[in-house]
Amino acid sequence: MKKPRPLTEKDQALIQRYSNCQLGMTPQQFYGKWLVTYEVIACICSRSEATVQRWFARGNNYRSPMPIDLYHLAIMDFLLEHFETIPEEVKNFLCPPH
Numbered sequence: 001m002k003k004p005r006p007l008t009e010k011d012q013a014l015i016q017r018y019s020n021c022q023l024g025m026t027p028q029q030f031y032g033k034w035l036v037t038y039e040v041i042a043c044i045c046s047r048s049e050a051t052v053q054r055w056f057a058r059g060n061n062y063r064s065p066m067p068i069d070l071y072h073l074a075i076m077d078f079l080l081e082h083f084e085t086i087p088e089e090v091k092n093f094l095c096p097p098h
Helices: 009-019 027-033 038-045 049-056 067-085 088-094
Strands: none
Touching: 027 038, 027 049, 027 067, 038 049, 038 067
């Protein structure tokens, strides 16, 4: 078994930067940018379509998405925008082929 690698100052700075990152995209922003259905948004966030419908509802039926949902939508937006320019090694790490 390999011995764990110690963290450098550069590694620690990256961890600090990542831990303070507020990466997120609302369902409304994603829906306004991409021609998608609530079903697709539900798939991206691993939620039910009914849950996504509540994110777009008004009044008592409205429910806020969780921070992880905003994160998933932001990551998917990034992948849709940049997937062709991402190195194959990184693509395979982020989204391993089946």
